Amino acid sequence: MNLARTTGLAGLGLLVALGAQAETLNSKGARLAPVKVPIAAANVGKTVELGGDVPTASHVMASMPDGRSLQRTNQGYWLPWDGTPASLIDNGFQPTGGLLTFKVLKEDLTQRFLPVTVTVAYRAGGQLKFGVFDVVPE
Amino acid sequence: MIGRLWRCALLLPVLLGLSAPTLAQQSLSIAEVQRIIARAVNEAQARGRPATIAVVDRVGNVLGVFAMNGAAATAAVTSGRSVTTGLEGANVPASAAAIAKAVTGAYLSSNGNAFTSRTANQIVQEFFNPLETNQPGGPLFGVQFSQLPCSDLNVRFVAASVNQNIGPKRSPLGLSADPGGMPLYKANILVGGIGVIADAIYGLDRNITDFDTDSDELIAIAGSVGFAAPVGIRANRIAVDGKTLRFADRDIESLVSAPAAAPAFAAINGVLGTVQAVTGYTNGAVIVDGQAFGTAASGYRLDNSGLFADLNGFVLVDGTNTQRFAPRDATDGGLTRAEVTGILRAGLQVANAGRAQIRRPLNDQIHVTLSVVDTAGTVLGVVRTPDGPVFGTDVSLQKARSAAFFSNVAAAADLTAGGFASYVASTRALLGPNALADGFAYAARSIGNLARPFFPDGNSNNQPGPLSRPFPSWSPFSTGLQLDLIANNVVQHLNFVTGASGVDTAVGCTGLPLQVATGMPRLANGLQIFAGGVPVYKNGVLAGAIGISGDGIDQDDMIAFLGTHNAGLQLASGVANAPMALRADNLAPQGIRLRYVSCPFRPFVNDDTQTPCSGK
Incomplete structure (x- = not known):
């Protein structure tokens, strides 16, 4: 395998060390490390560093491979989402020690398409900061 | 006639208001996949060209991959044009190359047309036909970068999931222009494709004026015996712009083996080679049944929502x-x-x-x-x-x-944020200082005008289009913005397939800005330029x-x-x-005026309308 010979391509060095750094969200959207799960008993969460931000609301959304957009309620249910930030429901996650942990899902995913693309977001300083990761099978 | 009868059968239930299946359905069994592989191995053995062979169904499920003893583990990507940019020069897994070729045979074909990766070769190059200068580029220029492993539409194989056999599946290398990928039929119904790589080169054929003796293609032909495309729908019976398409350079008369006398699969498996496990595509080293296209199990079926069934949607x-x-x-x-x-x-x-x-x-x-x-x-x-x-x-x-x-007026900003400011600059040098932010409406045809290695298309003395690489560094494996947007996704995926990385490419192609609404970039399955x-x-x-x-x-x-x-x-x-x-x-x-759309003359079957798009 000699993919390094693909000269002329920028950024091939990005292929290593995914997920090794502290993860943060930003207003343009951050790519976050995928989360690997046993599909019959998936338990997915995501912790991000706040970098001094003080969240006033937190949100979890999912783009399903069947074309639906969903968002998580603060009770852990998933509802259709129209794709607009204004209609996002506050999940109420609380920061601890400069970190914010999002609960995403805990369920059997054998009936779902995988990967599921999950977006986690919080509002701070008048901005919506968000990041995206894939839930993938182990 | 077969097609016309099929069409009548297709429409009759709709006319009668019935909800009966409207697409004839066939599929490959494990025994048939084994027979296809055995016949291909028999030809490869007779030629002394150990091969990697893949069989897929019509929706891209990998039904089996077999590597003969001595087959090269990798294939070198080359267009033969001494280009060193893009994917040129990469060594890709032979299994990925074989799967991509099989997918190409299956995906480009239907019950009304049988196309091969040789057909693809003819329609993706800088001239149509290849090497005919002063001709426009191939009509499907750029289609090789579709079905990408980062696509959010194409399905990933996940074992033990209810969606395990749902299509359309992704392809590790997109579509292939390397001869050796052919469709497979049963009773005139498309059931899948076979892909072969024996020459360790994942390339293309620049000179289509001759008739090659291509070992990949001949081995694929041997494998397809008994499942060959109906003669009447093969590419060489179909013309585009007055040019007859190519199906294969050789036929069964050129085989050196007797397919019907090929050993049983059980006699070759473990002797002449072994079934392969391919990360991301198979559930171990297995051979499995194919799905019947048009049934829910394949991921495609007649609409039952009431929105489209009356139109046979x-x-x-x-x-x-x-x-x-x-x-x-x-x-x-x-x-x-x-x-x-x-x-x-x-x-x-x-x-x-x-x-x-x-x-x-x-x-x-x-x-x-x-x-x-x-x-x-x-x-x-x-x-x-x-x-x-x-x-x-x-x-x-x-x-x-x-x-x-x-x-979108955000196009220039998105491209710049994604690291592609040079393409914005070259586009603005041609179209004006506010191009890609000025609200002009681009059809896919207009984008294609800008993405050819010559502007205007067809004359090799012309400068490159602003979204293309200059011709000395251009090839179907090094197109310009289209490839640059997704190259990292492809490389990351191939590293995942080989085990060099435990992380597959993300869902949603390109490094362009993520959209809150989707969690993906706007071009989430890649740019298309035809x-x-x-x-x-x-x-x-x-x-x-x-x-x-x-x-x-x-x-x-x-x-x-x-x-x-x-x-x-x-x-x-x-x-x-x-x-x-x-x-x-x-x-x-x-x-040079950009083009928007081009509609056919007299395009309807039962209507004499001449130019239906004019003035609209």
């Missing part, structure tokens, strides 16, 4: 038989679910009335996939005619997203786009453009094609 479904990409409201406040439905229905009506370019028998209707997106690239709806080639599922979405993206998509406006404001793929590019253009026009008349809600003053054919850099 087919939809995509998941493993629970729930529809994927049912019409929905846009995320940007533009198109409503009812408008999306109206656009798709109007497009289906055009397809059902239109005369196919690439199908036999003559006067068969057009078969395609239609996709509608909003300005964020959100999929708002997908529907198909029953027998559209599977490749058009992903490509129709690529075309829609590409048209919506380039027509015709068949137009932006859609609502009350004069960009609202998204429609993309069509599966037949000739003029037919695809017509369905997109005329479908949108007709939907606008029927809906009376402000939906329309781009205002004429905004269309890219108002741009004439260096005196």
Whole structure:
């Protein structure tokens, strides 16, 4: 395998060390490390560093491979989402020690398409900061 | 005649108001996959060319991969043009190359046309035909970068999931222009494809004026004996722009083995080679049954929602038989679910009335996939005619997203943020200082004008289009912006396949800015650069786009453009094609006017209308 010979391509060095750094969200959207799960008993969460931000609301959304957009309620249910930030429901996650942990899902995913693309977001300083990761099978 | 009878059978239940299956269904069994592999191995053994052989079904499920003892583990990517950029020079896994070639044979074909990777070779190069200078580029220029491993539409193989066998599956290398990928048929029904790599080169054939003795192709031909494409629908019975397409350079007369006398699979497995496990594509080293296309188990079935069944519309479904990409409201406040439905229905009506370019028998209707997106690239709806080639599922979405993206005033900013400012600069040097932010409406055809290695297309003395690499560093493996957008996704995926990385490419191609609405970039399954998509406006404001793929590019253009026009008349809600003053054919850099759409002359089967798009 000699993919390094693909000269002329920028950024091939990005292929290593995914997920090794502290993860943060930003207003343009951050790519976050995928989360690997046993599909019959998936338990997915995501912790991000706040970098001094003080969240006033937190949100979890999912783009399903069947074309639906969903968002998580603060009770852990998933509802259709129209794709607009204004209609996002506050999940109420609380920061601890400069970190914010999002609960995403805990369920059997054998009936779902995988990967599921999950977006986690919080509002701070008048901005919506968000990041995206894939839930993938182990 | 077979096709005409099939079409009558297809329409009869609809006319009678029945909900019976409307697409003849066949599939490959494990024993048949084993027979196909055994016959291919027999030919490879006779030629002394150990090969890697893959068999897939029509929706891209990998049914088996067999590596003969001594077969090269990798294949070198080369166009033979001494190009060193893009994917040129990469060594890719032989299993990935074989799968991509098999997928190409299956995906480009249908029950009305049988195309091979040699056919693909003919229609993706800088001239059509290749090496005929002063001719425009291939009609499917750029299609090789579809079905990408990062596509959000194409399905990933996940063992033990209810969606394990749902298609369309992704391809590790997109579509292939390297001869040795052929479709497989049972009782004249497309059931899959075979892909072979024995020469350790993942390349193409630049000179199509001769007849090669290509070991990959001959081994694939041997494997397909008993499952060969009907002669009457092969590419060499189909012409595009007056040029006959190619199916294969050799036939069974050139085989050095006797396929019918090939040893049983049990006699070769573990002796002449072994079944392979391919990460991301198989559940271990196994051979499995194929799915019957058109059944829910394949991921494609007749619509039962009441929205499209009267037009014989087919939809995509998941493993629970729930529809994927049912019409929905846009995320940007533009198109409503009812408008999306109206656009798709109007497009289906055009397809059902239109005369196919690439199908036999003559006067068969057009078969395609239609996709509608909003300005964020959100999929708002997908529907198909029953027998559209599977490749058009992903490509129709690529075309829609590409048209919506380039027509968006945010295009320049997105490209710059993604690290592609040089392409913005070259486009502005040609089109003006505010190009890609000025609100001009680009059809997929217009984007294609800018993405060819010559501008205008066809003359090798011309400068490159601003979205293309200069010709000395151009090849089908090094196209320009189209490849640069997704190259990291492909490389990361191949590292995952080989085990060099435990992390597969993300869902959603390109490094362009992520959209809150989708969690993905606007071009989430990659950029497409050949015709068949137009932006859609609502009350004069960009609202998204429609993309069509599966037949000739003029037919695809017509369905997109005329479908949108007709939907606008029927809906009376402000939906329309781009205002004429905004269309890219108002741009004439260096005196060369960009093209918007090109509709066929006299395009309908039972209607003498000559130029249905004129004046609209």
